[in-house]
Amino acid sequence: MKRAIMRNVQNVIFLLFTFVSGVFYLCFYMVSIVLGLGLSFTVVGIPLLTNVLRTTQIFVQHERIQTKIYTDISIEPLETRQRAEGNQWKQAKAELMDVRNWISVYWLMQKFFIGCICLVVGVLIYIAPVCFAFVPLFYPYLELTFFGFPVDSELMALQIMGLGFILMIGCSKIGNGLVQLIGGYTRLMFKAIRR
Numbered sequence: 001m002k003r004a005i006m007r008n009v010q011n012v013i014f015l016l017f018t019f020v021s022g023v024f025y026l027c028f029y030m031v032s033i034v035l036g037l038g039l040s041f042t043v044v045g046i047p048l049l050t051n052v053l054r055t056t057q058i059f060v061q062h063e064r065i066q067t068k069i070y071t072d073i074s075i076e077p078l079e080t081r082q083r084a085e086g087n088q089w090k091q092a093k094a095e096l097m098d099v100r101n102w103i104s105v106y107w108l109m110q111k112f113f114i115g116c117i118c119l120v121v122g123v124l125i126y127i128a129p130v131c132f133a134f135v136p137l138f139y140p141y142l143e144l145t146f147f148g149f150p151v152d153s154e155l156m157a158l159q160i161m162g163l164g165f166i167l168m169i170g171c172s173k174i175g176n177g178l179v180q181l182i183g184g185y186t187r188l189m190f191k192a193i194r195r
Helices: 002-038 044-071 088-099 099-133 152-195
Strands: none
Touching: 002 044, 002 088, 002 099, 002 152, 044 088, 044 099, 088 099, 099 152
C-alpha cells in the first residue's frame, strides 16, 4: 500500500513537472529565438541565438534524466557535440545550421501542450478523488454541491467519499499509463534527434 501511494505521489510530481517544464521551454525558446532573430541585424542577435541553441542538448539530457527517475524508462544519452573550430561566426554558423538543434527546440516546445494535458488529467485523476474523500469533514461547514446536487446530508457526503476511494484505486492505473506515455514521448524525441 505504501509503495502504491509513493508511486502515485511520484506520478503527480512528474505530471506537474511536465507542465512546468513545458511552460518554461515554450517561454524560453519563444522569447529568445524571437529576440535573437529580431536583433540579428545587430552584433548581439546572432551570438544570442547561438547560445540559446547550445542549450538544447542540456535540456534534452535533463528530460532524459527526469524520465528515468520518474518512469524508470532508460534512454541512451546523446553523444556530446563538440563546438566547431574557428572564430565566433563560424561557430554560430555551425550551431544555426545544425538540424538537431532545431529538432530539439521543436520537441521541447511541444512539451507545453503535453504539459497542459498532464495538468488537467493530473488534477482530475489524482487531486479530485482525494478531495472527494474529505467531503464528510467539510460538508457541515461549506456549501458543497456535487454535479448540481447539494451535499447536505451525511449519507450523501459518505457516498461521495466512497466514490473518491473507488476513483483513487481506478485512476491510479490511468495515471501510471499516462506517465508511461510521457516517457514514450521522451524516447520519441531522442529518436528524432538522433536521425
